[in-house]
Amino acid sequence: MKNRPNILLFFTDQQRADTCGCYGSDLGLTPNLDELAAEGVTFKNAVTCQPVCGPARSVIQTGRYATKNGCFRNALELKDDNQTLAHLLNGAGYTTNYIGKWHLSLTGLEPVPMEERCGYTGEWKAADLLEFTSDAYEGYIYDRDNQKLPFSGQYRSDFLTEHGVRFIEEYEKEEPFFLMVSYLEPHHQNTKNRYVAPEGYADRYRDARVPEDLLQLDKPDADWRANLADYYGCIRKLDENLGEFADALKKKGIYEDTVILFTSDHGSHFRTRNGEYKRSCHEASIKIPMICRGGSYLGGRVIEQSLSLVDLAPTILEIAGAEPAKQMDGRPAGCLLRDGAKDWDNDVLIQISESQVGRALRTLKWKYCVTAPHKNPWLDSGSDIYVEECLYNLEEDPYELNNLVDREKYREVKEELKEKLLGKLELAGEGSPRIISL
Incomplete structure (x- = not known):
């Protein structure tokens, strides 16, 4: 080579x-x-x-x-x-x-x-x-x-x-x-x-x-x-x-x-x-x-x-x-x-446009998605307010058939993922939007 x-x-x-x-x-x-x-x-x-x-x-x-x-x-x-x-x-x-x-x-x-x-x-x-x-x-x-x-x-x-x-x-x-x-x-x-x-x-x-x-x-x-x-x-x-x-x-x-x-x-x-x-x-x-x-x-x-x-x-x-x-x-x-990069960050930010103004965080175990229904998905690149839309456990539900976003037992999981997503959004230059929990 x-x-x-x-x-x-x-x-x-x-x-x-x-x-x-x-x-x-x-x-x-x-x-x-x-x-x-x-x-x-x-x-x-x-x-x-x-x-x-x-x-x-x-x-x-x-x-x-x-x-x-x-x-x-x-x-x-x-x-x-x-x-x-x-x-x-x-x-x-x-x-x-x-x-x-x-x-x-x-x-x-x-x-x-x-x-x-x-x-x-x-x-x-x-x-x-x-x-x-x-x-x-x-x-x-x-x-x-x-x-x-x-x-x-x-x-x-x-x-x-x-x-x-x-x-x-x-x-x-x-x-x-x-x-x-x-x-x-x-x-x-x-x-x-x-x-x-x-x-x-x-x-x-x-x-x-x-x-x-x-x-x-x-x-x-x-x-x-x-x-x-x-x-x-x-x-x-x-x-x-x-x-x-x-x-x-x-x-x-x-x-x-x-x-x-x-x-x-x-x-x-x-x-x-x-x-x-x-x-x-x-x-x-x-x-x-x-x-x-x-x-x-x-x-x-x-x-x-x-x-x-x-x-x-x-x-x-x-x-x-x-x-x-x-x-x-x-x-x-x-x-x-x-070296396998043991400190590698496995949380991935996903920005969604055209169908919705959406943002998601994918970890190796979880998928957490929020959306801004009041925004125009063709004209608006982002939002200052999002609403929770999806939560999936990818280990137990790899085909994402069971949306857990409104389940009380996962509130702590959502809070942790929310903070991670907000951190990603800030690094991506999107400021500090507010996410409304269900």
Whole structure:
């Protein structure tokens, strides 16, 4: 391994952790990812801190909570006053390259100009709103010079993978590269309002096992019966795409010189918790896969401590031998590999927008969520008053079927979690709001 390894961030959209074999799935959807996990490190309790597309991406690029970096909801531009992952990697001698869905500009169907790419100066083949510039088998992205790159008859994730693999095959620079490949799959296709697997893939999973939370929370609005097979088919195809990247790195002779990171922005509860697929505090929405293979991330280890999406940027910078920006809220994960970091804080703050102005604290045992029903979830980034909404014991109730928030016997637990949540909110720059107990 070179002192400064190449870094590949393979990023999916709306993927539940429990779809992966390395997280306990028996469906066989992710053999290539499972092989990476067997060689590398799996973060068992990886959690998004913002379960919606744009804000989650802003957190990855800045290492800051979405309310701090200015993108607390979709349709907000990530301003250039943020010091980003790409800026810092450029300073550390990396080339910074991006392929796929961006979702951090306001250009919509138009190309993202260089000045709005948040420091990515190398390869660029992307669209701001890939879900609207493309369908599953047709559409376009833009190249570095803002020229359209159309595709037709090819599945979208294969199209992006083809460009990513070609980048690796043709890379001849002395500097190490950082490449982020940001897929839309397994996200539902917005123009059809349903999930769309590659042709023939959904048929493989018509009778596949259904996650217990979906079975237990089945209701008229829930659409997993119509979509789960396609969702699984999307994930199987993405895993094949991941395998293509691993093969390309091996053929290039740089597999051992490259750290591969795999993660997602959030999960999907298939309209069982609210009127759409995410934007809730529940595990199906916030628990994400996070696997790292290469460098010091070897050995087939499973890390039990919590890791937030806000920790990803500092972790990537640590892998690159670069210092995180002082303004970053996240923490590099390397210490978890060296000594287990016994003093590691396992309490994760979750900020929820668009469906509600909500905040949640996830510990290894508890989930505590509050909401501000008097606030506008599209216009208001936070609140000075919240009301308790949910309390779950994750050890005894992993599918979050039994809300304990109004049970008198858990009053002391709630008070302890309330104080912890308030402390997190203060660190996240949200002041000292008041939480009304039930």
